[in-house]
Amino acid sequence: MIACPTLQSEMTADGEQTLIPGVGPITMRDRLEVRIAAPLLPRKPQKPLDIGLFDEFGRNQLELF
Template sequence: MTALRTYELTDVGEQSLIDGVRPVTLGEKLTARTSHPMTPKRNPNAEQKPCDHGLFDEVGRAQIDLLDLISTHK
């Protein structure tokens, strides 16, 4: 009696799987990729810069508004 082989289509062609092994699903591949920290491609040892612009700019919120400055010098 021959065992029923399962096959998986890959980028390099059709490949047979060992008995008891199932193909890795797209969801499992994506979950594995999201569990690792993101690294830049050009410089994987680079440190992340602080987000200090727009809504998260602590220094920008502490600045005096130009219109407030003009109204005090009349």
């Protein structure tokens, strides 16, 4: 009979979860490293730049006068 090693577990918001052998619990450092590597996102929704060269309606003008 093969002896089963003691499995590690970690507490999450959903309760205690057992880890697969060879996989360690996710630490706060791991979570922070993922957030640091992620691209920056705006805090508020951005307005479209519809002025000057970037004005889509003005660029679609067919006649000068």
